[in-house]
Structure formats: C-alpha cells, structure tokens
Amino acid sequence: MALFGRKKRVEPPVEHLDEPVPDEVAATPSGPVSVEAYRAALLAVIEPQSPIGLGVLDAFGRRLCEDIVADIDLPTFTSASVAGYAVRAADVAAASAYAPVRLPVLDTLDSPAYRGAPLLERTAVRVAVGAPIPEGADAVVPLEQTGGGELEVEVRVAIAAGQHLRLAGSDISDGTLLLERGRILDAGAIGLLAEVGLDKVLVRQPPRVAVLTVGSDLVPPGLPLASRAHRYDATTTLISAAARADGARVFPAGTFGDDPAVLREALTEQLIRADLIVVVGGLDGTLPEVLAGLGETTVRQVALHPGNAQAFALIGDDRTPVIALPGGASSAFVGYQAFVRPALNRLQGEPNELPRSETLPARVALHGHADATELIPAIITERGVEPCGVAGADLAYDVARADALIVLPPRTRLVPANSDVEVWVLTPPRT
Numbered sequence: 001m002a003l004f005g006r007k008k009r010v011e012p013p014v015e016h017l018d019e020p021v022p023d024e025v026a027a028t029p030s031g032p033v034s035v036e037a038y039r040a041a042l043l044a045v046i047e048p049q050s051p052i053g054l055g056v057l058d059a060f061g062r063r064l065c066e067d068i069v070a071d072i073d074l075p076t077f078t079s080a081s082v083a084g085y086a087v088r089a090a091d092v093a094a095a096s097a098y099a100p101v102r103l104p105v106l107d108t109l110d111s112p113a114y115r116g117a118p119l120l121e122r123t124a125v126r127v128a129v130g131a132p133i134p135e136g137a138d139a140v141v142p143l144e145q146t147g148g149g150e151l152e153v154e155v156r157v158a159i160a161a162g163q164h165l166r167l168a169g170s171d172i173s174d175g176t177l178l179l180e181r182g183r184i185l186d187a188g189a190i191g192l193l194a195e196v197g198l199d200k201v202l203v204r205q206p207p208r209v210a211v212l213t214v215g216s217d218l219v220p221p222g223l224p225l226a227s228r229a230h231r232y233d234a235t236t237t238l239i240s241a242a243a244r245a246d247g248a249r250v251f252p253a254g255t256f257g258d259d260p261a262v263l264r265e266a267l268t269e270q271l272i273r274a275d276l277i278v279v280v281g282g283l284d285g286t287l288p289e290v291l292a293g294l295g296e297t298t299v300r301q302v303a304l305h306p307g308n309a310q311a312f313a314l315i316g317d318d319r320t321p322v323i324a325l326p327g328g329a330s331s332a333f334v335g336y337q338a339f340v341r342p343a344l345n346r347l348q349g350e351p352n353e354l355p356r357s358e359t360l361p362a363r364v365a366l367h368g369h370a371d372a373t374e375l376i377p378a379i380i381t382e383r384g385v386e387p388c389g390v391a392g393a394d395l396a397y398d399v400a401r402a403d404a405l406i407v408l409p410p411r412t413r414l415v416p417a418n419s420d421v422e423v424w425v426l427t428p429p430r431t
Contacts, residue, residue, distance in 0.1 A: 023064040032303040034410075039339055041298070042312050046321050047348040049207060053200040053376060054140045056193045057129035059185050061247070063349055068179040070196050073169035077112070080127040081166045085146055086137035089122045099240065100154045104131050108150075109134070122151050123188060133165060140164035172196065208348040209243045211236055211272035212253035214226040214282030217329060219384065220255055234396040235332045239325070242336050244316045246344050258285035271316040274278070275347060278340055281327030283309040291315065291322060299324075303372040303410055304338065306394065307331030312339075312341050328394030334375045337405060337424065355405070355424035360385045362421045368412030377402035384391070 056143065080086065087103065101182040103124040107116045110128035119125060127133065127140060138161040146269035147154030154255040172178070179189055185203070193201055219225055225232070233255045240252045251273055256266050263286065270277050279287065283299070287309060291297040295315035302310045311324035313383035324345060325335035342352040363386035368374045377398045378385045385406060389398025407422040408415065415421055 004247040012387065018074070027091060028107075031276075032371065034303040035302060035304050036373060038300060038302045038310060041341060042323065042339055043346050044350055045312075045314060046276075046343050046346045046419070049347055051204050051349075054202055054203050054205075056185075056199060059201050059203045060187070060190055062185055063332045064179055064181055064185055064189075064201065065349065066185045066202040066204060067177060067181050068193065068196075068198070068201070070172050070176045070178055071174055072172070072196055073174050074195070075166060075168055075170070077115070077131050078133045078168045078421050079112070079166045080133060080164065081129065082142045082164045084140045084142045084164065085124040085128060086119060086127045086133050086139060086140050087155070087159065087184070088119065088121060089139040089159050089163075092149055092155045092410055094157050095155045095158050097156045100151055100156045103152055104279045106151050116130050116207055124155075126150070126153070128348065130166075138162065138165075164430050167238060182201045182387050188416060193195060204347075206247050206249045207275040207344055208251065208269070208273055209240075209248040209253045209344070210274035210277045211240045211243065211280070212266055212270070213255045213280040213327070214258055214285065214287055215255060216257040218255045218281075228257055234329050235327065237398055238329055238399065239280060239336055241341070242333065243340070243344065246341055247348060248276075248344055253281050258282055258287070258336050260286045260290050263287060263290045264294065267291075267315065267322070271318070271320055273322060274344060276340075277315075277320060277322040278336075279324045280332045281325075283324055284312055284327060287311070290323065295319065295322075304334070305369050305374050307335050307370040308336060309370065329396035330377060330389070330394045330398050333377075333396075333399045334378060338375065339427070358423050359420050360423050361418050362386070362406070362415055363417065364393055364413075365417045366406065366408060366415040366421065367417070368408035369411065371410055373407035373410055374406075374412065375424075376406040376408070378404045378406045380404050380423070380425070385418065385421065386420070 027360045090103050102408050103122060105126055106123050108126040109116050109131040112132060115132040116125060116134045117136045123132050139159045141155050141159050145157040157383050178192060185191060213233050217230055219230050240250045244250045253270060256262055265322050288299045291313040295313050297313040299311040301308050307326040309326045313322040315322055318413045321338050324330045337355055362383035376387045377389055379388050379401060380403055385404055388401045403426055405424040407424060
C-alpha cells in the first residue's frame with residue numbers, strides 16, 4: 001500500500017516537522033525496507049503534541065516547552081550579611097583601633113518587613129543578619145569591630161563600600177535565563193519555578209497510548225486455558241509496561257480475535273482516549289484490511305529479525321497514529337524498541353532517540369541475517385554481552401532476562417567470540 005500523507009495540524013513554526021518521506025518506503029513495495037527508512041517514514045507522520053500550561057508540581061518529569069526568564073530580583077532587597085551597623089563607608093574611612101570614629105545610632109533594624117528612614121550623614125543604624133539596609137547606607141561594620149553601643153557606636157575599623165552586604169539581585173536578577181526550553185523538570189527545577197513565583201509552566205502532557213493484542217488463541221492472564229492450543233497473552237502487558245516506562249499514560253485494551261468487525265470496533269473505541277494505538281499481532285490476518293478501511297495505511301516487510309512484518313496507519317477524524325507490531329513477545333518488544341519508543345519520544349517533543357548504544361565484546365560467536373538487522377535479547381556482564389533465550393522461542397521469558405539488545409547490521413554473517421558489537425542498553429544490569 002502507498003505511504004499515507006502527513007498529519008495535518010496547526011502548530012507553531014518551531015514545532016512543524018518537515019522530514020521527507022524516504023523514497024524507499026514511499027515507492028511500491030518490491031522487497032524489505034531498511035529499519036532506518038521505515039522508522040523515518042513512520043516518524044514523518046507523527047507530530048509533537050501541543051504544549052499546555054500545567055501547575056508546576058504536575059509538570060514534574062516533563063520537558064519544558066518555553067524558556068523561563070526571571071522577572072524578579074532575588075534577594076528582593078539589599079540586606080546585611082553580618083550583624084553590626086549600617087553606615088556610609090565615607091564616614092568611617094579614617095577609623096582605626098587607635099582613632100575610632102563615633103557615630104550616633106538612630107535606629108535598630110531586625111526584620112525584613114521594616115527598612116527604616118534614610119540614613120543621615122555621620123550616623124549609623126544597628127542591623128541584624130538579613131535585615132534590610134536603609135537607603136543611603138553602603139556598608140555594614142561587623143559588631144565585633146565596634147564598641148557595640150546602643151545610642152552611640154564606636155567604629156574601630158575602616159570599611160569599604162559594599163562590604164558585608166548581600167545585594168538585591170545578587171543571586172537572581174530580573175531578566176536572567178533560569179531554565180532553557182527542552183529541560184526535563186526535576187525536583188530542583190520545580191523548586192526554582194516556585195521560587196520565582198511561577199505557578200504554571202508550558203509542557204506537554206504524557207502521550208496516551210492504547211495497547212491491544214490480536215490472536216484467537218490468546219487468553220488473558222488469570223483465566224484458565226481451555227485447550228492446549230491456547231496460551232496466555234503476554235504482549236499486551238509487556239508493551240504496556242514498556243510504554244509506561246517511557247513516560248506514556250497507558251490503557252491496556254486486552255486481547256481480540258481476528259474478526260474484522262470486532263477489530264474495527266476495538267480500534268475505533270480507542271480513538272476517544274489515545275494519542276497513539278499499538279496493536280500486537282494480526283498482521284497475517286484481517287488487521288491490514290481493517291486499518292485500510294479506517295484510514296491511510298502502510299504495510300511493509302522490514303529488514304528486521306525477529307519481526308519483519310510491520311504496519312502503521314492514521315485513522316479517525318484526528319488521524320490518530322497506529323503502529324502494528326508482529327505477534328510474539330520478543331518480536332513485539334524488538335519492534336517496540338525500534339519503532340514505538342522513537343514515536344513516543346516524537347509525541348513528547350523529545351529527540352527521536354533509540355536506546356542508549358554501547359560497544360561491547362560478544363561473549364560467544366553470533367550469526368546474523370544476510371538481508372536484515374538482527375536484534376538479539378542479551379545480558380550484559382562484566383566480561384561483555386551474551387544472548388539469552390532460545391532462538392525462535394519468542395518468549396517474554398527471554399525479554400525478562402535481557403537488559404540489552406545486540407544489534408547486528410544486515411550482511412553480518414558471523415561475529416567471532418570476543419569481537420566488539422553494538423548494544424542497545426535497555427535497563428540497568430539486573431543483579
């Protein structure tokens with residue numbers, strides 16, 4: 001099927017995406033398309049969700065969609081950094097222990113709420129730590145360098161203008177760039193927003209993802225298996241958990257048989273709550289026909305193992321994206337990492353990053369596929385990385401033990417033991 005058109009939505013210019021659809025995917029299918037070209041075509045029809053204003057606490061963990069610039073000075077007033085006497089530095093320029101300068105004390109300031117009257121020449125005001133400095137004063141003489149008088153103070157040291165003051169705006173000044181657009185809002189950033197008086201900030205909501213699995217032989221966990229031909233549905237839960245770990249709000253829709261009317265109803269029901277629908281399985285049944293009847297659809301063989309059958313679509317009035325993955329836990333999980341995870345990042349306005357990549361030595365010899373990218377569930381050890389599970393089993397058991405995927409590019413026939421390989425790191429090592 002031909003590649004469908006771009007999603008149409010009015011967005012600020014900075015949000016608009018102009019990625020060209022790769023000719024390799026847009027052309028009439030003649031063979032498997034590369035993983036990279038298929039992912040680029042999929043991402044070209046997904047645009048970031050529109051930013052909204054959220055309360056600062058609700059925005060925790062989200063990516064900031066605006067620059068935050070201070071419109072306040074912190075501290076908001078100049079204060080004494082030590083206990084002592086606020087003075088004009090020029091009035092005590094000649095003071096010393098042998099020739100102290102005596103000044104009348106006009107007032108005592110010990111609360112931020114009271115600044116007092118302007119300071120007259122050749123006078124002083126007693127101040128506590130943190131108290132505001134009266135207008136006209138430009139320094140504070142520490143208490144221990146004076147006689148400590150209440151009505152008159154003997155100043156025994158010369159002091160320079162600006163000494164022992166905490167100036168207004170010395171921490172944050174009006175106009176300071178505090179947080180740049182794109183920053184993930186952690187606890188410190190949330191506290192800073194509150195500190196400068198902001199109660200809302202512009203972010204994107206977590207994308208809402210509906211996950212459903214197609215398979216007449218599948219049974220939801222918790223129910224009995226009616227026959228030996230039945231098996232438990234692991235993929236709905238597996239993919240839902242993976243999406244939740246990547247910041248999505250997930251709605252597991254459950255398991256459905258390969259009936260066109262049932263699938264059509266199941267998909268359309270998700271449109272009222274989903275920004276993205278992920279379907280696992282059904283690509284060898286009626287699912288492609290159902291998707292084509294609901295919107296613009298692309299079904300392709302992708303040069304990926306396991307799981308070369310892939311599809312994506314835009315359905316409904318809002319052209320909600322659908323990503324269809326092959327059945328089987330390992331195949332679905334591989335497809336999730338290669339295609340769904342980047343799509344979630346795009347929806348959240350984040351870089352279209354794959355899992356973190358490292359180069360590690362292979363503990364055993366590896367065999368790739370001549371015409372496909374091989375993604376192998378694996379375990380990272382102190383000595384390198386090694387596959388886990390049984391080839392062809394396609395079990396969640398293999399995924400559960402894996403903390404990485406070994407990446408073997410097309411035309412990789414043999415990787416000798418102890419040779420370096422690319423690895424996508426999925427989680428911290430399990431111990």
